[in-house]
Amino acid sequence: MSELEVARPAVRSADIMRIMELIPHRYPFLLIDRVEEIVVGESAVGVKNVTINEQFFQGHFPRQPVMPGVLIVEAMAQTAAVLVVETLDGEAAGKLVYFMTIDSARFRKPVVPGATIKIHVVKERNRRNVWKFRGEARVEGALVAEAKFSAMIMDD
Secondary structure (H helix, E strand, C coil): CCCCCCCCCCEEEECHHHHHHHCCCCCCCCCCCEEEEEECCCEEEEEEECCCCCHHHHCCCCCCCCCCHHHHHHHHHHHHHHHHHHHCCCCCCCCEEEEEEEEEEEECCCCCCCCEEEEEEEEEEEECCEEEEEEEEEECCEEEEEEEEEEEEECC
16 A cells, blocks of 8 residues: 555445434434444544424423533434444444443533534544543534543443
């Protein structure tokens, strides 16, 4: 391989059907619609289309709907879970991913119906079944939330 032919990890994607094969979450708690970029072992970009039909808008808040920040962090975790399963080449498919820590969570702007959230997660490190990530959520390029988190992959 020449210097110009740098080895790069394969880039994959996952539609909603593939996501449901990889992680056990289902409506109303499946919070990502697709993963448009998966760089195995490194990073992923998930997408959440926020609609007024989301159940949480019934109570958060009826006159001024705002997506709860904790659900944005959950969407980051689900994107990370897809990355983990793809990285482990399917051997973790259907296993449960439990949050261990959520650190440095910051919520910058409210997310409202009609928004499309791009969720960027980057693996910082992993050791056996414990994985650490940092995530950012953006709407139209603007940072709306960020967090560092770790999760443990467990049999269900």
